[in-house]
Amino acid sequence: xxxxxxxxxxxxxxxxxxxxxxxxxxxxxxxxxxxxxxxxxxxxxxxxxxxxxxxxxxxxxxxxxxxxxxxxxxxxxxxxxxxxxxxxxxxxxxxxxxxxxxxxxxxxxxxxxxxxxxxxxxxxxxxxxxxxxxxxxxxxxxxxxxxxxxxxxxxxxxxxxxxxxxxxxxxxxxxxxxxxxxxxxxxxxxxxxxxxxxxxxxxxxxxxxxxxxxxxxxxxxxxxxxxxxxxxxxxxxxxxxxxxxxxxxxxxxxxxxxxxxxxxxxxxxxxxxxxxxxxx
Numbered sequence: 001x002x003x004x005x006x007x008x009x010x011x012x013x014x015x016x017x018x019x020x021x022x023x024x025x026x027x028x029x030x031x032x033x034x035x036x037x038x039x040x041x042x043x044x045x046x047x048x049x050x051x052x053x054x055x056x057x058x059x060x061x062x063x064x065x066x067x068x069x070x071x072x073x074x075x076x077x078x079x080x081x082x083x084x085x086x087x088x089x090x091x092x093x094x095x096x097x098x099x100x101x102x103x104x105x106x107x108x109x110x111x112x113x114x115x116x117x118x119x120x121x122x123x124x125x126x127x128x129x130x131x132x133x134x135x136x137x138x139x140x141x142x143x144x145x146x147x148x149x150x151x152x153x154x155x156x157x158x159x160x161x162x163x164x165x166x167x168x169x170x171x172x173x174x175x176x177x178x179x180x181x182x183x184x185x186x187x188x189x190x191x192x193x194x195x196x197x198x199x200x201x202x203x204x205x206x207x208x209x210x211x212x213x214x215x216x217x218x219x220x221x222x223x224x225x226x227x228x229x230x231x232x233x234x235x236x237x238x239x240x241x242x243x244x245x246x247x248x249x250x251x252x253x254x255x256x257x258x259x260x261x262x263x264x265x266x267x268x269x270x271x272x273x274x275x276x277x278x279x280x
Contacts, residue, residue, distance in 0.1 A: 002076050004054055005146055013143060014058045017101040026097040036092035037280040044079040045272040049117045051075050051150035052109030055143065056086075059102035063094035076113070076150040092279055099275055107270035108137070109147040114271060116151025116264050122245055126252040128259055131156040131238070135266040144265045156260055163192040165215070171195075177202060181209035194238070203227055207234055215240050216256070224254040 004010075044050075053075050060067050067090030072083075079085050088095065119130050132148040132155055134141070145155045157163035166180045174180035177195060184193050194213040195206040200223065206214045207230075216227055218241035231237055238258035239251045251259055 002074075002146075002149055005142055007054075007058075009142060010054045010058050011062075013055060013105070013140065014062055014101070016139065017059070017104065018062065021101050022097060026093070029093040029097045032092045032096065032279075034093065037090065038092035038095050038277045039087065039089040039280060040095060040275055040277040041084050042086035042088070043274045043276070044081065044083055044085050045274060046081045047114075048079050048110050048271040049113040049151050050077055050079055050085070050106075050110050051113035051147035052106040052143070055105035055109065056102045059098040059105065060088065060090065060095065063098050064091040066090065067094065076152075078117075089280075092277070095277055099277075103273055103275060104270075105143070107273055108140070108268060109143055109150075110271040110273075111268040112144050112147035112265055113151035115268060116148045116153040118245065119248060119261055119264065120152040122248050123252040123259065126249075128252040128256060129154045130248075130264075131258050131260040132264045133260050133262045133266075134159065135262040137265070137268075144268075148264055151264075153264060154258075157192070164188060164194065166193070166195045168196065168198070177205040178209050181206070181211055196240070199223075200226060200230065203230060207231060211235055213238055213258075215260075217241050221250055221254060224251065224256060228255040 050073055053071060057069055060069060067088060070087045072085050073079060116130065123130060130153045132145055132153060136144045145158065148155060164184050166184060171177055171180050174183055181193065181195065192212050194215055195211045196215040196217050197203045197206055198217050203214060213236040215238045216224060219227060224239065227237060236257040238260055239256050240260045243251065243259055243261050244263065248259055
């Protein structure tokens with residue numbers, strides 16, 4: 001079972017979605033009888049890994065707390081094309097009003113999970129962990145990182161506050177890798193400390209400084225192999241840059257520990273879902 005996000009975070013996402021979509025009220029929904037009851041079926045039109053059920057449910061329950069929602073699967077499970085994955089019954093006005101926001105969450109997050117599962121499958125058997133990045137939809141980072149976990153991936157730092165990633169500009173401003181690492185350890189001794197390096201010389205500097213992880217930025221495959229040899233298990237190695245489905249397997253086979261993929265959350269194609277309602 002996947003650990004769910006706190007309900008208040010999910011609800012906050014839903015409230016923002018409703019504020020921009022419903023505004024002062026759903027004018028079209030008033031065409032339906034106020035006490036009308038409807039039932040609906042949610043169909044997945046393509047093979048996909050599901051993610052976002054808590055957001056989907058919260059949208060409908062926000063407008064109709066008594067709605068009956070019955071799922072045939074859970075987040076992290078694969079839906080087959082043409083399968084009915086959920087049935088709902090409740091107030092008709094509430095259902096048509098909540099529909100678009102609910103589907104937006106489910107389609108986006110399932111797209112993230114499905115993309116992640118594809119990358120994870122591409123490195124199967126190598127022991128490499130596929131990581132996400134901070135390249136997320138503004139305001140939906142925790143939701144997308146949850147979806148990455150649904151797809152079998154792992155989360156990098158959530159934001160700028162829960163880990164340190166020292167990059168080129170930080171190194172330049174601090175006066176070198178050793179100085180940047182020393183200052184980071186002094187100011188934030190409990191946070192994971194990672195340094196991005198662009199060549200083997202910088203890798204050696206990071207290793208000597210005793211970092212927790214090194215990010216190999218845009219290394220070619222022979223240099224990745226050499227980086228793994230030089231590191232010899234002294235710290236974890238992460239590959240970043242030029243990662244896609246045509247390259248990730250070769251990168252993973254160099255012996256690195258992690259590969260971060262911005263495309264998991266940045267280049268997302270929504271999963272094709274259809275919700276059809278009928279009045280009782």
